[in-house]
Amino acid sequence: MANAGEFPLENRAPAAAEAFEAAAIARPKVAVDTVLFAVDAQGLKCYLLQLGRGPNAGKWAFAGGLVRVGETLDGAARRALRDASGLTDTYLEQLFSFGDPSRDPTAHVVSVAYMALIDNPGRVGAASSKYSAGRWFAAGDLPELAYDHSLMADYAVARLRAKLEYTNIACALLPSCFTFAELEEVYAAALERPLDRRNFRRRIMAMDLLQRMPEQRRGAHRPAALYAFKHRSVRAIQML
Numbered sequence: 001m002a003n004a005g006e007f008p009l010e011n012r013a014p015a016a017a018e019a020f021e022a023a024a025i026a027r028p029k030v031a032v033d034t035v036l037f038a039v040d041a042q043g044l045k046c047y048l049l050q051l052g053r054g055p056n057a058g059k060w061a062f063a064g065g066l067v068r069v070g071e072t073l074d075g076a077a078r079r080a081l082r083d084a085s086g087l088t089d090t091y092l093e094q095l096f097s098f099g100d101p102s103r104d105p106t107a108h109v110v111s112v113a114y115m116a117l118i119d120n121p122g123r124v125g126a127a128s129s130k131y132s133a134g135r136w137f138a139a140g141d142l143p144e145l146a147y148d149h150s151l152m153a154d155y156a157v158a159r160l161r162a163k164l165e166y167t168n169i170a171c172a173l174l175p176s177c178f179t180f181a182e183l184e185e186v187y188a189a190a191l192e193r194p195l196d197r198r199n200f201r202r203r204i205m206a207m208d209l210l211q212r213m214p215e216q217r218r219g220a221h222r223p224a225a226l227y228a229f230k231h232r233s234v235r236a237i238q239m240l
Contacts, residue, residue: 008130014053016066029107030098032077033149034114036085037139038121039173041190044139045121045161046153049084052132055105056146060137062153064111065130077104077114084134088127091117091172091234096155105149113152115159117172140192157239164190166239168209177213180204209236 036047048060063084067076074092082088095113103109118124127134137143139157142150163169166189173186180201188195204210211230216223 010183011050026100029109030067030073031064031069031084031109031111032073032080032114032117033062034077034081034149035062035095036081036116036118036124036191037156037160037173038118038136039186039189040121040136041185042205043136043158044138044192045136046050046122046142047085047121047134048142048145048174049127049131050133050135051146052130058132059146059166060135060143061146061149066109077112077116084126084131085127086115087102087118087123091169095152095157095159098148098152100148111147111152113155115156117160118176119173132178140222163190163234166236167234168229168231169234171232172234173183174229176232177215177226179217179225180227183227209237 002207038045049063050060051057056084063079065076065082066074073094077092079226081090082120093115095115097110099110105113142153144154159216170183170186174182183202183204184195184197210227213226213228215226219227
């Protein structure tokens with residue numbers, strides 16, 4: 001007896017033939033999701049959005065969505081992040097692809113994860129109607145996340161910490177001018193460990209990464225010197 005797969009398509013019942021053809025051309029969908037980081041006085045933060053509909057309604061997730069026809073992955077990530085936060089100018093880096101067929105309960109969706117960095121959490125604006133709320137959370141204390149976004153969070157934090165140690169990526173987490181204390185705070189917050197302030201300052205200054213600005217920051221204490229990165233583009237440098 002011949003196997004079912006050996007019968008030509010034209011000899012099958014119409015319904016079975018249609019199902020076979022649909023299965024043959026079905027493909028997974030492609031999405032993008034972006035882990036947005038910032039640092040403030042409380043430490044390293046992630047921006048999450050509360051889903052407003054679907055089987056994961058009420059759960060928190062990173063900004064994302066399906067890639068549109070004719071759209072690049074980077075373009076889709078920037079569009080989804082803009083719709084979720086109002087941000088149009090951020091450091092954006094592709095991280096990893098998450099392709100477990102069961103990661104989305106509604107369809108087989110492969111997600112390409114990104115990491116974005118901004119210098120001020122206050123830059124985030126209102127999200128689109130797709131979400132019911134948006135909020136910053138401590139990176140080390142996230143709520144229950146939809147899909148496999150907890151894995152994305154772990155991957156993104158590990159990537160950020162690694163790149164802080166071999167690149168000047170901290171420039172994307174700081175304003176154009178900053179005090180040396182603010183630079184130290186970014187490293188200490190993201191790495192979640194105290195720094196040897198004297199050694200840290202000596203190493204940073206020895207690498208000729210910063211330029212001293214003529215202005216000073218004035219406040220309740222004595223004026224603080226301001227610095228800027230000589231190059232704002234991210235490049236490989238042995239930082240720590």
